[in-house]
Amino acid sequence: MSDAPLVFAPRPADPPPPSTIGVVGWMRANLFSSVPNAILTFLGIYIFYVVVSAIVNWALVNAVWEAENRRQCLDMVGRSGACWPGVAAWIPNLIYGLYPKDQVWRINTGFLILIAWAVPLWLPxxxxxxxxxxxxxxxxxxxxxxxxxxxxxxxxxxxxxxxxxxxxxxxxxxxxxxxxxxxxxxxxxxxxxxxxxxxxxxxxxxxxxxxxxxxxxxxxxxxxxxxVQTRFWGGLFLTLVISGIGIAFSLPAGVVLALGRRSEMPLIRVFCVTFIELFRSVPLITILFMFNTMLPLFLPEGVEVNRLLRAIVAVCLFASAYMAEIVRGGLQAIPKGQYEAAAAMGLGFWQSTSLIILPQALRIMIPSIVGNFIGLFKDTTLVSIIGLFDLLSMSRAVGEDTRWLGLFIEPFFFITLIYFVFCFLMSQYSLNLERRLGEGQRR
Amino acid sequence: MSQSTAIRRPATPPLRLGTLANDATVRSVFYQAVTFVCVVGLIWYLVSNTIANMATRGMSAGFDFLDVSAGFNIAFTLIPYREGDSYLRVFQVGIANTLLVAAIGVVFASILGLVVGLGRLSTNWLIRTLARWYVEILRNTPLLLQIIAWYFGVFNLLPLPRASVDLGGVMYLNNRGAYFPAPVPGEGFGLVLLALVAALIGAVLLHLWARQRFRATGRPFPSVLVGIALVLVAPTLVYLLLGAPLTWDWPVLRGFNFQGGFSVPPAFCALVVALSIYTSCFIAEIVRAGIQSVGHGQTEAARALGVKPSRTMRFIILPQAMRVIIPPLISQYLNLTKNSSLAIAIGFPDLVSVWMNTSLNQSGRAIPIVAMTMGFYCVVSLAVSFVLNSYNRRILLRER
Structure with a gap:
């Protein structure tokens, strides 16, 4: 009858079942997909609740924010809440150690210069x-x-x-x-x-x-x-000095050692392997002890080496041995063709290494290098054992102050946050860098 | 005219300094000679300084002090030690304590690391997130801080012995340490141990036989299950036949403290707990990376070939994941052993604390003591890397 062409009009699709979309759908898929999973979810919620509520109650809800000394804190809340005034009173010492108060601006300026110096590296x-x-x-x-x-x-x-x-x-x-x-x-x-x-x-x-x-x-x-003699240095400042020097020294030294380990000259290889393996196989604390007791013996009579320098030497040598193994891993990952192509272009050892091999190897190594830096930063806490006043020692000193006698947990909690922020930012930055540099490699 | 005459050896170039300097062998020998002179010169300089310094301070580098009585007490010893034993004994005590911490730490860290690592791969979002933050928080804070926090924040604040924390009536925790019942082997208990060893050997042989037959004929044999049953049943049978020749020495509260049983100081507990938890983060990441490294195609291929899921895990995924997991896992165990040296910060008498600190200060023999301590750690790590290298060689992928 009608001449109108028959048009196929599909019935509109049913909406997805409400249980598969939105919050409910996400929860069904990710939290309650099966009975064991649901049990795990409730277990997880319980663990999360116990841990977080304990921390929040202690650190925030029950905490004391204003007090003259620890006695007052204990009278107010006992041990159920944190006593933050002790930490607040010690913050200058936790950051600058025993550095004279009127000279602290020098530390601040020094670090500001460092930051200002590094800023152009990020300008496009x-x-x-x-x-x-x-x-x-x-x-x-x-x-x-x-x-x-x-x-x-x-x-x-x-x-x-x-x-x-x-x-x-x-x-x-x-x-x-x-x-x-x-x-x-x-x-x-x-x-x-x-x-x-x-x-x-x-x-x-x-x-x-x-x-x-x-x-x-x-x-x-x-x-x-x-x-300002180095025995007055301390706190976060000292931690940053030691780890900064360690980081700046260990990367070039590690590259040299790794190249030496892969060298074709047997004697150089033997020296490098011995150094790397010796320093890698013993704990850092033994090296710190060794340098602390034996460095004065190694040097001619009359040469005084202060404690800080001994610790820095130990940390630098230790870190470069670890860095050498990381760089070696990166060098090994470069295909042999790259070496051969560089040689075919007539590049010598130094040219091919610095222009062809290292730039590629360093890119692969970024995660491990930053991981090593984080390890180094954490390991600087060990210098507190040989009597330097780094962040950890300063935090233990809070509890020995007569006003805040026995206040240990709060300072530990505070410096844990500092360490965590530094290390976590470093690791996240490395992930970011890896992603950006890997852009061209992605298929 | 033969063709060979056309090929002539090139005339030897005249010997000049320029050619010599560009000759690879000459250069290599030159560089090595320079390095050798520098390194040996440095060592000679340091050694001669040390000898001169030691002479002026009246120090000696000999090992003769090892027989001398040490004259100090050690708070916790795994092997018997009395005040007045020799320095050599102190060294052995330190090694035993270090190895004890390492062994217990390795077991706990592996279990915890496996659980958290599998948690990070869970399909459950909450479990995955909790596992991730567990790893992030503990991995990004210093181990020494964790050890000290566990010691001062937990194990030192435990109640007095009178109000001990009672863990199922078997174990007691208080501020003096942890107390366990100690086994006292009776008459004939040696036979039970003998049965255990025999069962272990039998299980290994059975497994080898089963594997050989499986490779030759393809007929599987549940050697692992049978082996476990063998190891469990044989010693138990012998134990029961001999009339249960094992009694327990229970810790009992007497006066101000527990008597009897086996006890470890709070510092030991703090050290083991902190080391296990810290290392478990790294192990968790290793486990996760290992399992993720086996491509999904492997699972699908196994499915396509009709392999049962349980067997896919055992014969396809795990063997390949293990190849990735084992080497870093063992270096984590080594790290844990080395990190146990941080015991010194909380006064647990491990090798570094008892030997490199106390003994060094008492005897003043810096050089032999430092050399012996480093020697111990070198031997451990060389042994571990030997095992690792032979394992790596065995499982190496044979490409092309």
Missing amino acids: RVRSKVAIGLSLVLAYPFLASYFFHGGQQTLVWTALIALGATAFAWTWLTSLAEMRFGLGFGPLVARLFGAADDERARRIGWGALAALYVLTFVIVSQLDFVE
């Missing part, structure tokens, strides 16, 4: 990142040691500090110049002076750097910081 338009990174690792220690330790300046010492200051100034000048004009600091100055050719431009660039150096030298020689 800065090109001289390798040079900035190298200057940070090589020159910052001079500047930092003067800020932290201070004391008399000899001429050589002043020259080195000025080197650090120059490198810092150059880092920011060149970063700003590159972001604004796309030219480094030296080339920019040369452009301003209207250099005729490359040779002259290079000379003007170096001249500008030399002028900068003279300027900083004059400024640095005017500085007069009171000496």
